[in-house]
Amino acid sequence: MERDWKSKFHGKIMRLKKQRPRRRMSRFLIIISISIIGSNKAPKCETLDKEIEEIAKKIKLANENKMAKLRTAPAPPARIISFTQKSPNTVVKSESRTLPCDWPSIQGQFGWEEMDKISIPYLTRSGEKYLSLRMVKQRLLQKYDNWFTDEVRSCFSITALCATTSEAKLLNEINFRHCDTFYGQLEFTIADNIIRLDDVKEMCNFYNFCHLILIERVAVPHKKCGFIKIAAQNCVPYTWHEDKQYVPLFYFEGECKYLEERSLPLTGWDLAYLKLCCKIQGIRKTLFDGESVRVVELELVKKFFPPGTPFDETWPTHTSIDTLVLRPVPKLVLTKNPTKG
Structure with a gap:
């Protein structure tokens, strides 16, 4: 009985020893909480809470403004991308790559x-x-x-x-x-x-035309160039440009400002055919030797002549064909009043 009592008493003491730290800790926490509650720092906590509330309101307002802008912003354009299409980065790289000209x-x-x-x-x-x-x-x-001589080849470049x-x-x-x-x-x-290739085609067409009128001496085709006799006196060369007949302005320059204002610079292969006619007629090179020659539409020239003035297709009486070909050729047989082919 005595052992049982001692053992029980010893066990109780040990339990009390184990519980003592908890009581001390709980008392320490109670003292700290009482000291905090009883201290004079309560007003500062209230001020801090108000500042936090104001910051929270500002953040909330900023978020609301940002969401409002997103609602009013236009929607991006729709894109339908095929499942077999390459990624956008790959497409950009291929577009930015420049292949060499050859x-x-x-x-x-x-x-x-x-x-x-x-x-x-x-x-x-x-x-x-x-x-x-x-x-x-x-x-x-x-x-x-x-x-042909170099005179024919110098008509174009x-x-x-x-x-x-x-x-x-x-x-x-x-x-x-x-x-x-x-x-x-x-x-x-x-x-x-x-x-x-296009220049070679035009060059062959030009040489074939020269062969037709300088070597074969057939009727002058009207799809390229020719000569117009005005009032049965003056023989003027012309060329076709944009389905209209044009004559050199230097034939009428100084006589009418109206024609000068409505003239245009002729270049390219249309100019080559006009130069050929000027060389056939034997006109001074200084009048047409250049990269462009000013020309005027034939219909505008007709307005300055009396009604009924004849404008006939012709061929110059005196030519300089010998300076253009490498062998003598027969005289030209010209069809009367041919129509445009």
């Missing part, structure tokens, strides 16, 4: 063009077709060199460009692999020139 030649691309029943290869540069000047001279222009390394390489491949060295054993280099 990219088709780098890839080995070329074609064939037929002119005067002759096939000739062409290259592509910046979307336009170009021919090798060496090939053009050998294949197309050699026969014209045997017919063509811009020639230097071939790139890739274009010269492709021209060599065409010549050696596809043409069996038809254009010679000499390799093409960047020193060779290329010219636009």
Whole structure:
């Protein structure tokens, strides 16, 4: 019995010892809370709460304004992207990439063009077709060199460009692999020139026209140029430009300011045909030798002549054809009052 009592008493003491720290801690917390509540810092806490409330109101107001702007902002345009389409970054990179002007030649691309029943290869540069000047001279222009003098060739000018390394390489491949060295054993280099296919076509048309009126001596075609006799006296050259007949202004310059104000500068191949007529007639070069010549519409000129004044298609009596061709030619047989073809 005594042992049981002692053991119980000892256990109770141990339990009290274990509980003492909790009581001390609880008393310490109670004292701290009482000291805080009883202190004079309560007004500062109230001021801090008011400042927090004001800051919260400002943040709330700013968020409301931001949401209002988002509601009024226009919606972005709709975009439908295919599932097979590349990502936007890839598209931007491909659009910003600039291909070289001779990219088709780098890839080995070329074609064939037929002119005067002759096939000739062409290259592509910046979307336009170009021919090798060496090939053009050998294949197309050699026969014209045997017919006409430099006076005919000086009626026009063509811009020639230097071939790139890739274009010269492709021209060599065409010549050696596809043409069996038809254009010679000499390799093409960047020193060779290329010219636009459209210019070559116009040049061949011009030479064929010259052959028609200077060599064959047939009736003058009216789709390009010709001569008009005014009042059965004056023989004036004309050229077709935008489906209208134009005559040189220097024939009427100084006589009428009205015509001068309505004149225009003629350039290009229309000017080449007018220069040809001026050389056939033997007009001084200083009047038409240049990159442009001012011309006036023939219908405006007719207004300054009495009604019934004849304007007849003609051919000059005295010509300078001998300075244009390399061999003598017969006289021209001109059809009377031909109509525009």
